[in-house]
Amino acid sequence: xxxxxxxxxxxxxxxxxxxxxxxxxxxxxxxxxxxxxxxxxxxxxxxxxxxxxxxxxxxxxxxxxxxxxxxxxxxxxxxxxxxxxxxxxxxxxxxxxxxxxxxxxxxxxxxxxxxxxxxxxxxxxxxxxxxxxxxxxxxxxxxxxxxxxxxxxxxxxxxxxxxxxxxxxxxxxxxxxxxxxxxxxxxxxxxxxxxxxxxxxxxxxxxxxxxxxxxxxxxxxxxxxxxxxxxxxxx
Amino acid sequence: xxxxxxxxxxxxxxxxxxxxxxxxxxxxxxxxxxxxxxxxxxxxxxxxxxxxxxxxxxxxxxxxxxxxxxxxxxxxxxxxxxxxxxxxxxxxxxxxxxxxxxxxxxxxxxxxxxxxxxxxxxxxxxxxxxxxxxxxxxxxxxxxxxxxxxxxxxxxxxxxxxxxxxxxxxxxxxxxxxxxxxxxxxxxxxxxxxxxxxxxxxxxxxxxxxxxxxxxxxxxxxxxxxxxxxxxxxxxxxxxxxxxxxxxxxxxxxxxxxxxxxxxxxxxxxxxxxxxxxxxxxxxxxxxxxx
Numbered sequence: 001x002x003x004x005x006x007x008x009x010x011x012x013x014x015x016x017x018x019x020x021x022x023x024x025x026x027x028x029x030x031x032x033x034x035x036x037x038x039x040x041x042x043x044x045x046x047x048x049x050x051x052x053x054x055x056x057x058x059x060x061x062x063x064x065x066x067x068x069x070x071x072x073x074x075x076x077x078x079x080x081x082x083x084x085x086x087x088x089x090x091x092x093x094x095x096x097x098x099x100x101x102x103x104x105x106x107x108x109x110x111x112x113x114x115x116x117x118x119x120x121x122x123x124x125x126x127x128x129x130x131x132x133x134x135x136x137x138x139x140x141x142x143x144x145x146x147x148x149x150x151x152x153x154x155x156x157x158x159x160x161x162x163x164x165x166x167x168x169x170x171x172x173x174x175x176x177x178x179x180x181x182x183x184x185x186x187x188x189x190x191x192x193x194x195x196x197x198x199x200x201x202x203x204x205x206x207x208x209x210x211x212x213x214x215x216x217x218x219x220x221x222x223x224x225x226x227x228x229x230x231x232x233x234x235x
Numbered sequence: 236x237x238x239x240x241x242x243x244x245x246x247x248x249x250x251x252x253x254x255x256x257x258x259x260x261x262x263x264x265x266x267x268x269x270x271x272x273x274x275x276x277x278x279x280x281x282x283x284x285x286x287x288x289x290x291x292x293x294x295x296x297x298x299x300x301x302x303x304x305x306x307x308x309x310x311x312x313x314x315x316x317x318x319x320x321x322x323x324x325x326x327x328x329x330x331x332x333x334x335x336x337x338x339x340x341x342x343x344x345x346x347x348x349x350x351x352x353x354x355x356x357x358x359x360x361x362x363x364x365x366x367x368x369x370x371x372x373x374x375x376x377x378x379x380x381x382x383x384x385x386x387x388x389x390x391x392x393x394x395x396x397x398x399x400x401x402x403x404x405x406x407x408x409x410x411x412x413x414x415x416x417x418x419x420x421x422x423x424x425x426x427x428x429x430x431x432x433x434x435x436x437x438x439x440x441x442x443x444x445x446x447x448x449x450x451x452x453x454x455x456x457x458x459x460x461x462x463x464x465x466x467x468x469x470x471x472x473x474x475x476x477x478x479x480x481x482x483x484x485x486x487x488x489x490x491x492x493x494x495x496x497x498x499x500x501x502x503x504x505x506x507x508x509x510x511x512x513x514x515x516x517x518x519x520x521x522x523x524x525x526x
């Protein structure tokens with residue numbers, strides 16, 4: 001772990017230079033401890049694959065005082081409250097996947113194999129970014145690895161489930177996007193009216209399961225009618 | 236007669252939006268900071284009309300809107316120098332104006348700077364998302380002003396006391412600090428590169444200033460494992476030119492962060508427009524101070 005200045009009002013905690021579950025688990029332990037510490041004068045904390053950025057108020061800290069404080073917190077035993085770290089079970093209608101032709105060609109896998117590879121493993125939320133609520137999840141089985149689209153779509157439908165490299169994600173709104181779409185979920189990822197407006201939390205586990213078009217429609221109507229609760233997805 | 240004031244836009248301008256202090260606690264969900272690009276100018280506008288600092292104001296980019304006011308109220312224009320006309324007569328920037336009911340406010344081009352703020356006294360009856368009115372691309376675009384938009388403002392007052400707040404003249408080079416990949420790309424290389432005048436390109440916006448200069452920065456560090464980016468971050472693009480991230484930038488990026496603008500200088504970047512030249516200090520802020 002190395003702590004570097006990131007300008008005069010933020011610092012960057014860097015871990016081993018790789019994308020792996022192992023590195024991310026170490027990082028999440030510190031992230032949770034930092035968040036739980038609720039230090040005064042901290043403006044924001046942004047975790048990513050192998051780094052955590054901490055924004056601070058200059059009136060509260062110098063780089064070295066905050067660095068020392070974070071180093072002390074990093075020695076603390078993991079306070080990770082397991083009950084807070086949930087697993088989400090997300091329904092996906094793979095019949096609505098638009099890019100199977102391309103993915104089958106690149107991975108030399110059949111559609112059924114791609115679906116079973118995407119549904120059999122627990123994935124981890126590594127970070128969120130690109131647009132609000134867009135969660136980068138992984139690690140996909142190596143066999144599923146595929147490239148981004150050469151011509152990104154200018155509009156991807158809300159709820160589209162996509163893959164790229166060894167990552168998977170769901171588009172939270174109608175946005176442009178370059179990942180390969182393999183399905184769609186009726187589950188909303190954002191709830192502006194909720195006190196806690198985002199479904200995903202960095203560090204949580206996610207498992208996908210397949211639903212058919214009819215089940216998708218039923219759930220979609222339930223969501224639209226306002227009768228669906230995120231708690232139904234918790235394992 | 237209705238107690239509240241209604242303002243209606245008969246012209247929107249290039250990019251007019253409602254702004255406030257932005258959001259500062261949702262970056263880990265991928266939510267940009269947002270908020271007024273020039274916070275000191277925004278604060279002066281609200282202070283002039285007697286509003287609290289968290290009341291929204293209108294951010295005007297390069298060309299102004301045309302606005303009809305249903306009731307008498309107090310307004311103030313700060314930030315960039317922009318010629319403003321009330322019912323056809325020119326009015327001054329940086330000062331409070333009490334305007335009569337049924338007034339029309341129009342603007343001509345900016346003579347200096349790129350972003351002006353129009354504050355109007357009262358309680359703005361507008362929707363917020365995560366505690367802010369600042370638009371978020373694709374997710375919350377309610378307050379990117381379109382022609383025919385009407386906004387209700389409650390309890391407008393018309394305090395006749397005059398008030399003027401001078402806009403400080405900021406005219407210095409941009410101070411900067413080493414970014415996380417400064418050493419990886421090479422301190423000497425970055426210093427030499429940033430010494431050149433940087434031209435602000437047309438595709439600059441609230442997300443960032445796209446800059447171009449004569450010599451590009453050649454390095455084999457083209458990408459990094461995606462990691463946080465913050466307003467003020469100077470990212471090196473694969474073509475050897477840079478982008479300077481601003482308030483609406485994404486929160487995660489995969490390009491080397493060669494430098495970061497000193498935090499006190501970020502708001503002043505709001506006033507650069509396409510075609511302007513931007514100059515960085517020859518030495519980074521730490522070296523300048525001998526730290």
